[in-house]
Amino acid sequence: MAELAGLEDSKAREVNERHGDDHGVNLGKLRALAKRLKTQHELARELWASGDTAARLLAILVCRPKAFGDDELDAMVRQARAPKVQDWLVNYVVKKSPHAEDLRLAWSADPDPVVASAGWALTSERVVKKPEGLDLAGLLDVIEAEMKGAPDRLQWAMNTCLAQIGIEHPGYRVRALDIGERLQVLRDYPTPPGCTSPFAPIWIGEMVRRKDAM
Template sequence: MSDTTVAQVLAELATLEDPKIRAVNEKHGDDHGVNLGHLRAVAKRLKTQQDLARELWATGDTTAKLLTTLICRPKAFERDELDAMLRSAGTPKVQDWLVNYVVKKNPHAEELRAAWFADPDPVVASAGWALTTERVAKQPAGLDLDGLLDVIEADMKDAPDRLQWAMNHCLAQIGIEHAEYRARALAIGERLEVLKDYPTPPNCTSPFAPIWITEMVRRKG
């Protein structure tokens, strides 16, 4: 499939469009209507194609951008290229996949984490927090966990949705992974009550940090 063109891919993606899926996704700020399992099947067939991936991103189409994250070579992007991609990601799902499938595997990930974390744009900052949460869990050495909790305590309650969600995830991760900070993380969550009333499906864990922390610690036994 190395001679596949952007036009061919876009035409195929258009045939996968489902209005019902789009209606559900739009409630979450995502403007696409393709079943993600079907999208992954397309990616599996296309395999890794870095040039095609870049061209698909440049179309600006949300589904094409999601496909980009599945067929690109994460380590092939330059720092500034990833920064520009994040700022043009648009929807939450595209940003999530870009951060998790591409940026985390790129050699510039830590540099971008630090830059995005301090960015005045709350959407960009949310990506910095997502990468920080990854480090809280896997590479906490060098992170100021007390300082992170200070920022969360001061800013999370009034943060815009995406940034608030990312900060809350970081709060929960600190409480789950670091027993010495667990009591403080629980106390912050209880006091701020962020996502306390979030509708949670049966058999799913609430994103309310005190419930989330307690449940995950219980599972770890």
């Protein structure tokens, strides 16, 4: 914890806080520290229990993902209020867990929109990598009905799922494009030069173009 405190940088905190993350540690330096520590699961548990955002990010990098039980992961996602912590927890830990599918189903329907967004992130992963058994039409029904009025983080996760359905599944592409055009979610999202807009119709169109060009 003392070493993490020593990595505090005011400019890094300013950038991180603009994205809702309450810490001031450069992520490159955090990864370097994790590389030095290597996997230490019990240390990861202690770091997580501290409640400190930088410590929790470090915990995610040094933990053993498959060592967490489903109840433990459920508690962690409910504690992970900082966007970067939730993002890393889902992508670096939960996706590697044998409990990922059970948690996806439970979280997607959770009344807490932050928890539900984690469920939708896992669903997007399945849309791309293991779509067998998914009701893609049903997912589009839910997105069409609920995405427009969803809180920001849940809206973003639903929009990602919409885009991935449109990109990966040609049979649903026209409907995905239509939903995106009608709902106009993230239409005016500021996008840096050289980056693809998160607005689903633009995102789908660009990624399909790249696939076709390969």
